[in-house]
Amino acid sequence: MLVAARLCRSKSMAHLSQKLEKGAAKAAPAAAVYSVRRPRSAAAKKMFPYLLVGPAVLYLLAITLYPGLFAMYQSLFVVKFVNWSWAGLGNYTRIVQDREFWAALGNTAIIGGLSLSLQTIIAMTVAFFCYRDPFVRGWRIIFLMPMLFMPSAVAFIWKLAFNDGRVISDLLMSLGLASNNVDWLSSVWLARLTLIVADVWQWTPFLFIIFVGALQGQDEEIEEAARLDGASWSSIFWNISLPMMRPIIVVAVTLRGIDITTMFTNVYIMTQGTPGGATETMSYFIYRQGFRMFNFGYASAASVLMLLITIVVAQTIVKRAFKSGKS
C-alpha cells in the first residue's frame, strides 16, 4: 500500500516537473504555481479509493471468504484430521437423511422464531409508548446495557438464574405460581423457554433502539395531522407509524434473525442441547459434529447448507417486504 502510494507520488512528481518546465518555457509563472496543486495523474486518482479500502477488504476476505471457501471445499471430503478422502456430495446426501439435522433446523426455527417475534413485539410496544419521553430521548443509550455484556456472561447469569441458582424457581414459588422447584431442563418447552428468555433479555434493546430512533425521526406534523383527523393513538400506530417504519423494521428484524439462526453461546452454556436434543440449534449441531465427533467434512457440509438456507430465507423476506411496500 505504502509502496503503491509512493510509486504514484513519484510518477506524478515526474509529470509535474515536466509541466513546470513547459510552464517556464511559456514564461507563465502563475500557471506553474497552479500546476503544483495538481500532483496526481488520472490513473493514480482512479486507484486512490481502492487503495484506501484495500486493507479492510483484504482483512475481511481473509477472515470470512477464505474460511467460507475452505468449508465448502472441506464439505466434499470425509475428513479424519489429516486424512481427507473424497466424498463428492456424500456428506450432503447423508445430511438430508439425518434426523438430527432436521431436528436442529426445526429447533432453530422454533426457538429463533419465538424469540424474534417476542423481541420485535416487546421492542415495538415499549418504543411506541416512550419515544416522546424526554428521558428516553436523552438516555436511550443506557437501554443498550444488556447488549454490551459478554454473551457468555449473560448465558451464565441465566444458567444461574434458571438452573444452578434456582432464582426463578424461588421467585415463582414465593409468588405462589409454582408449588415446588421447577426443573427447567426436564421439559422440552421449559428448556426452550430458558433460551428464549435469555435471548430476549439480551437482544430486545437492539430492536428497541432502532425502533425508537425510527419513531423519533417521524415527522411530528404528520402525527398531529392524524390526531386532528380523528385518529386515536392506536390507529396512528397501525395506519401511519407502522407502515412508514416498514423498511426499517424489515432490515432490523432480518439482521436480528440472521444473528439468531447462529445462536450458540446460550445453548452451549445453558442447555447443551438437552433434553433429548430439543434445544439443539444448528450451530450447536455443527459444533457437535465438528468438535465432539470430529466429522469435519460433515460439519462443513451442514454449515454450507445452513448458509444457503439463511441467504434464501433472508433474501425472500427482504425482497417481498420491499416489493409490497412499494406498490
Next chain:
Amino acid sequence: MASILLKNVVKSFGSFVGVQDMNLDVVDEEFLVLLGPSGCGKTTTMRMIAGLEHPTEGEIRIGGALMNDIDARDRDVAMVFQGYALYPNMSIYENIRFPLRMRQVPKAKHDDLIRRAAEMVELGPFLDRKPGALSGGQRQRAALARAIVRQPQVFLMDEPLSNLDAKLRASMRVQIKHMQRELKVTTVYVTHDQIEAMTLADRIVIMNKGVIQQIGTPDDIYSNPANTFVAGFIGSPPMNLIAGTAQNGTFSAAGVKVPCPASLSGNITLGIRPEDCQVGGDNLQGQVYGVEPTGDITYLTVRTANKNIEIKAGREFRAPIDSAIAVGFDTTRLYFFGEDGNRVGVK
C-alpha cells in the same frame, strides 16, 4: 360552522410567555388571519385552538362549548400544515379518506365525498398517486382536500403557502379564499406574509411578542394603525417613522417640518406612508440615497440627518445619488404616535 372564543388565554413555556392574556372572538363563517413576525405567538394560538397545545390559563370555546379539556381529535377542527403533513405511505385518495375512516363516516359515502373534495381543489386526476409523486402545489391542494372532505366546524391553516413559489402562492391564495366563501367555514389562518393577510382576511389580528397589537379589517389596519408596530409592519415598503418633537401645532425633526394637531407636544413619532409622499414640496429636505425603478413605480430613498425615508415616486422619476431633494407630504394622511408607541392626536 361555529364561532371561536378565546378568553384571557395565556400560554407559557416554562418562564417564557408565548401568548399573553389573549381575548379573541372569531365570528361564525369569518376568515380571520393571525399576522405577525416569527415568534409572536400566532402559531401557538392556532395550536391551542386545534388542541395540540393546552392553554396555561383561560378559556377556549368553539361554537360556545368549552374546549379546554377536549382532545384534539374530538374538536371537529381541520388543519392544514405548513409542511402539508400528508401520509407518505398512502395514495392521495387514501389520504383524503383518512379523516372519514377515523370519524366512522359510512363507507358508502366515502367515494362521493372524496371526489367532490378533490374536484374542488382540481386534484381529480392525481387521486391514485402517492404524495411523493406530486409537486408542492399539488401536495398543498391534497392537504386542503383532506381538510375540507369532512366539512369540519373550523379550518385552521398554518402558513400553508409558505413552501410554494411566488406565482403558485398567488393562485393558491385566490383558490383558498374562494373555497372558504363557498364552504362558509370559520377559518383561522396564520401567516407572516402581509400580502396574504391583506388579501384573504375579513379581519386581521396583528400580534407581537404574544400580545395582540390590533384587530381590524385590512382597510382599517392599513389606514388606522393603532401603534408604531402595526404601522411599521403593514405596507410594502412599510410606513416611514420619524422621531421628533411637537410644539404649538408643528412637528419637527432633522430636515422635517409638518403641521400637527395643537394638542400634541413633547417627543412624538411621525408616520407617513411612502405613497403619501411626493417629490417637490417643503416638508422634508434631504439627499437622494437610492433610486430603484421597478417598471410601474420607482422607489426613492431619501437620506435625512438621522433616518432614511422611503418614497414611492412616479415611474419616470430619476435623480443622481447625493443630489439635494425636497419632499412634500400629504398632510391629511399623517400619523402621530406618542412615546409609548400608541397613536395620538386622532380627531
